[in-house]
Amino acid sequence: MESQRTFLFIGLMLVSFLLFQEWNSDYNAPKVDPSANTQTLKSNSLNSDDYIPSSADGELPTAATSAKRSVIEVTTDVFTVKIDTRGGDIVESDLLQYEEVKGEETPFMLLGEFDGNQYFSQSGLAGLNGPDASTEGRPVYSTEQKSFTLKGDELRVPLTFTDSNGVTFTKTYVFKKGQYDVALEYTVNNVTNSPIQVQLYTQVERTIQEKGSLVDQNYLGAAYGSADEPYEKYSFSDMADKNLSINTTGGYIAFIQHYFVSAWVPAQDQQNTLYSVIKNGTAAIIGTKAEPVNIQAGTQAKISATYYMGPKESDKLEALHPNLDLTVDYGWLFFISQPLFELLKFLYSGEGSFFGLFDISIGGLGNWGLAIIAITIIVKSLMYPLTKAQYTSMAKMRALQPKMAALKEKYGDDRQKFGQATMEMYKKEKVNPMGGCFPILLQMPIFLALFYVFLESTELRHAEFFLWLTDLSAKDPYYVLPILFGASMFITQKLQPMTVTDPMQQKMMTFMPVIFSVFFLWFPSGLVLYWLVSNLISIAQMLYIYRGMEKQGIKVRG
Known part of the structure; x- marks a missing residue:
């Protein structure tokens, strides 16, 4: 499979997934x-x-x-609660350990009346x-006092x-x-x-x-x-x-x-x-x-x-x-997302259990941004055999381009003979034309599972990284990460063997980094950090793999 088309395939899969989520959202207001x-x-x-x-x-x-409601106020170490004496319903709950807005002292209101809701x-x-x-x-309930405060355990x-x-x-x-x-x-x-x-x-x-x-x-x-x-x-x-x-x-x-x-x-x-x-x-x-x-x-x-x-x-x-x-x-990939989240928590805190058999306690990173980088490195390292198979297949396909051009010139518009000759060439050269595609398909569930982990984990809400990145659940306020992501995507394109000759496809590939950079401007910075680190690791792996192949005499880039 042509490497550039494979890269386009990945991009289109991501965009299609998000668009499908938008179309299939089952929580639209009816x-x-x-x-x-x-x-x-x-x-x-x-x-x-x-x-x-x-x-x-x-x-x-x-x-x-x-405003006319008679309420009882309850304060504990984790929230303040208001209970309406009519019916004894909980009509307001403020979570004291979670801020409404990062950097402000106002607690997050979970229950209550807000924004017209x-x-x-x-x-x-x-x-x-x-x-x-x-x-x-x-019923209208009565109490001995109008406010209660937790002072012990209960x-x-x-x-x-x-x-x-x-x-x-x-x-x-x-x-x-x-x-x-x-x-x-x-x-x-x-x-x-x-x-x-x-x-x-x-x-x-x-x-x-x-x-x-x-x-x-x-x-x-x-x-x-x-x-x-x-x-x-x-x-x-x-x-x-x-x-x-x-x-x-x-x-x-x-x-x-x-x-x-x-x-x-x-x-x-x-x-x-x-x-x-x-x-x-x-x-x-x-x-x-x-x-x-x-x-x-x-x-x-x-x-x-x-x-x-x-x-x-x-x-x-x-x-x-x-x-x-x-x-x-975590969506339909929960069986992958859940262990990945446990690993992410372990990297942060250094504490966890090994398949529920025994507990582990070591020094954690203590920073969710560093934990994201660490889990990205681990996942990319574990998937290295797939990555190597992917890039090796791409490079071999690139090396066969002159022979492909010769076959096309020989058989002209006879697609049947051209196809038969192409398959015989693949068999002779021991090249799998789908070798660059299968590793990507196998990796996609991992990427999507991590996507849900970063998106759904409460621990990442208002979590700080360093410098200007004070909330990994919010967009990068200065758009530094999306720009760096676009640059890493551009470098990845340049390093891959170029096989696309169609002018329209070349233009699409040229603008892909720009399109995705714009698309990622509003993504939570924790997600963009993951994709950026993933791209940087891919670049390093690509350079290492291609260097080894070039030593073997396989021409990777033209």
């Missing part, structure tokens, strides 16, 4: 009919297939009403006698409501030091002379949002896991098409965005219903509904679930649910 798929709270419909617990009035809280977590007890099923609206925030029959509902959030998961515990004290029935629901509501640009290809939308489906995305458009309704043992639901996730994990030893709904044409809901719980007269019952709101860190998510770590979405 055009929703406000009347379509909209459900409201139904108090006595436990056996109805279309039962979807919703918020108090069937309406989302608005910016106008938020709303994102919050709801939970309640519906069912025949649940306070959230009342026609009078959702903080319990109890909210209490007593209905008109004297039944007491205590909704308690349990916060723990250093953890982003919050336990939800309901204690129901039935002091009446009759049995009651309640049903726990947990859900996340979010304003339907437009997706990002071509460069920002990170998924924004819902996901769920069930006994049959470990991880399945359920985008805004999916919800607009059809409400989710799955009965499963255990399971979970989540809303995913770049670097962060919020997820409800219900009790895993019982049957749960996973559901979704588009509400009022502007908000998307995904949630879980537990089995009804019967509480006999004069007895108590406890009902629980777990809510996670924080960074997409695989270890912490997997500890809550075996499949929740899949929300760290």
Whole structure:
């Protein structure tokens, strides 16, 4: 295969992949009919297939009403949380260890009202006698204080409501030091002379949002896991098409965005219903509904679930649910991306486990930029046999060009005879015309897997490298890396054996470095750093391979 055409093939594959991502993005904001798929709270419909617990009035809280909202403030070492006394919902969560903007002290707001959008977590007890099923609206809880601060390892925030029959509902959030998961515990004290029935629901509501640009290809939308489906995305458009309704043992639901996730994990030893709904044409809901719980007269019952709101860190998510770590979405190449990410973390920290058999602890690099360079060197070194086969095949094909020209002149327009003679020449010279293509195809999954690792890893958010590169998750502010990448791509072109003679193809190849440099201007600098280092290593490997071949008398460049 001609080397320049092979190089063009790589470039077109990359561009095509990104364009396909843009076209196939399943999280576009759908055009929703406000009347379509909209459900409201139904108090006595436990056996109805279309039962979807919703918020108090069937309406989302608005910016106008938020100012009147009575909230309880909770502060831990990892976030500040605001809990609405009406319904006991988490209406705001600021992550204290993550900045909203690099270099500023404002913490990252995960839940809340921002940029005209709303994102919050709801939970309640519906069912025949649940306070959230009342026609009078959702319950207003009371607390002994309006603010709570974590001072030890655990903080319990109890909210209490007593209905008109004297039944007491205590909704308690349990916060723990250093953890982003919050336990939800309901204690129901039935002091009446009759049995009651309640049903726990947990859900996340979010304003339907437009997706990002071509460069920002990170998924924004819902996901769920069930006994049959470990991880399945359920985008805004999916919800607009059809409400989710799955009965499963255990399971979970989540809303995913770049670097962060919020997820409800219900009790895993019982049957749960996973559901979704588009509400009022502007908000998307995904949630879980537990089995009804019967509480006999004069007895108590406890009902629980777990809510996670924080960074997409695989270890912490997997500890809550075996499949929740899949929300760290490495795409279909996850089986390659996951070990590569573990290697990247090991290079950074110097600590890790070897296939889970034993732990390793050595001095790490302590810099994510250096870790990216190191993993690039390792990957390129491991793939060196493929690279050598690729460049060797290219050089041999270049050496056969005079013989190819002679065959073309001999057989003229007789393509059949020309093809037969060409194949005989390849066989005689022991040259595989596809030898330059197969190594590239084998390397592409590795490159794409690393692409997802750098794009999805929370650890790289706001990570510094050196000098002007203070955030590897953001574009290079001075475009130095994209320019250097273009220069390295140009040098790579010049070093490769030139076989293209068509003027149009030559022009395309000439402008490829410029096109890709412009394209990479808005890429995260960590990704561009990886491609730049990869190109520089390729140049070094190419020079080494070609020097060895020239010593053997094989003409590499004309």
